[in-house]
Amino acid sequence: MxxxxxxxxxxxxxxxxxxxxxxxxxxxxxxxxxxxxxxxxxxxxxxxxxxxxxxxxxxxxxxxxxxxxxxxxxxxxxxxxxxxxxxxxxxxxxxxxxxxxxxxxxxxxxxxxxxxxxxxxxxxxxxxxxxxxxxxxxxxxxxxxxxxxxxxxxxxxxxxxxxxxxxxxxxxxxxxxxxxxxxxxxxxxxxxxxxxxxxxxxxxxxxYPLSKMIKLALDGITSFSMKPLQFVNIFSIVPLVSGVLSLGYMIASSSYSLAGVGVTILLFTLGLLMLSIGILGSYLGRVLDQVNNRxxxxxxxxxxxxxxxxxxxxxxxxxxxx
Incomplete structure (x- = not known):
């Protein structure tokens, strides 16, 4: 018209x-x-x-x-x-x-x-x-x-x-x-x-190089989804279950040392913790930006x-x- x-x-x-x-x-x-x-x-x-x-x-x-x-x-x-x-x-x-x-x-x-x-x-x-x-x-x-x-x-x-x-x-x-x-x-x-x-x-x-594409993707996901936060809870169960199963296997088979299993579980747990902290940090960063009200x-x-x-x-x- x-x-x-x-x-x-x-x-x-x-x-x-x-x-x-x-x-x-x-x-x-x-x-x-x-x-x-x-x-x-x-x-x-x-x-x-x-x-x-x-x-x-x-x-x-x-x-x-x-x-x-x-x-x-x-x-x-x-x-x-x-x-x-x-x-x-x-x-x-x-x-x-x-x-x-x-x-x-x-x-x-x-x-x-x-x-x-x-x-x-x-x-x-x-x-x-x-x-x-x-x-x-x-x-x-x-x-x-x-x-x-x-x-x-x-x-x-x-x-x-x-x-x-x-x-x-x-x-x-x-x-x-x-x-x-x-x-x-x-x-x-x-x-x-x-x-x-x-x-x-x-x-x-x-x-829009890779770094900006990643930021845009993170902004989009953290703006419209809480599922990554729910994944953190799921991840926290994995180390516990892995530890129990590894300990049971070690006792049953006697083929692994306690130190070897302990180090493996420790490294795996630390990796999951770092990932979880990173996810939480993304959400807290958005909250901080809003609170600053710039x-x-x-x-x-x-x-x-x-x-x-x-x-x-x-x-x-x-x-x-x-």
Whole structure:
């Protein structure tokens, strides 16, 4: 519909090599659509020329907006911040590297107009990614589905369309380390999918190396599952049972020394204890982050739209100079 405004949120982190192509592609896409669009870029502390390229485009196009973080706060918080600055009837979240093709957005809008409040992209194929990354991603989604208290769809990322009322409810959540795709599942509403072919990155390198993938997985599991804590109780039984069985076997067979069995059980027990402490630490770390109540992110500057304070921590020029 011609009166609809669609906001597109694009987190950006060191995308100098491909951000201009992304801007050009999206502007070309917008020109062919009947809806109105705004592009909200969220710079997550880039150290390259990404911001200057976006600003050049912003000076030429009224529908381009820019939100700048004071430092790198992470991809998920960049999405969260972008949602707070949108004003569209529906909001699309997509990566700034064109792996999420804009051509899929009309399919999402069609589903939205049919009455669905959330339409997520389901990846049927992933080009340009290693076998290891594809395998670990597949395993994560299936493990998460077994552990979590929510039924998050398999093989979906953050590429999705959300109705304004869904965005409004999502912004009520204030987790320090949000797992956005899990949060979107948790809030409910009518949800459906559109299938798409995830393209190879046009330029630059992935901003999700193994370390960040692991952190994202841990954030997701500890946000929506208590089963790892239950596993700790199960693990505590294993050393006890092993000790009793080993002692019984040693007495019956007389083939193992007491010292040998003792050392084996001790090492096994210590390993389980360390694993259990690590699991507990992950949950306690999340509690500590919430108790500290620090701002989840700090926006140093915005350009392209009027300043709107919706609980966002934003420094004015005067405050920064004091």
């Amino acid at each position: 011609k009166d609809q405004l669609i906001s597109i949120v694009l987190p950006v982190f060191n995308e100098e090599a491909g951000i201009q192509a992304t801007i050009d592609t999206l502007l070309n896409y917008i020109e062919q659509q009947e809806e109105h669009y705004e592009l909200v870029f969220v710079d997550d502390g880039s150290q390259d020329k990404s911001v200057s390229i976006i600003k050049n485009a912003l000076n030429l196009h009224d529908n381009i907006k820019l939100v700048e973080f004071s430092r790198n706060f992470g991809h998920q918080l960049a999405i969260t911040a972008g949602l707070q600055y949108t004003k569209g009837d529906a909001v699309v979240v997509m990566d700034a590297d064109l792996q999420d093709p804009p051509e899929v957005i009309p399919q999402m809008i069609k589903k939205w107009n049919e009455g669905y409040e959330i339409v997520y992209g389901k990846r049927m194929q992933r080009d340009g990614e290693t076998i290891f990354k594809k395998f670990t991603a597949k395993m994560f989604y299936r493990t998460f589905q077994k552990l979590a208290t929510i039924d998050m769809p398999l093989d979906t990322g953050d590429f999705r369309l959300m109705d304004r009322k869904a965005v409004h409810q999502l912004l009520k959540l204030h987790e320090q380390d949000p797992f956005v795709r899990g949060q979107v599942t948790w809030i409910g509403f009518r949800q459906t999918s559109v299938q798409y072919h995830r393209q190879e990155r046009l330029a630059g390198e992935t901003k 701002p989840r992110f700090i926006v140093s500057k915005t350009e392209g739209f009027e300043e709107r304070n919706k609980g966002i921590h934003h420094f004015t020029a005067r405050q920064m100079n004091n």
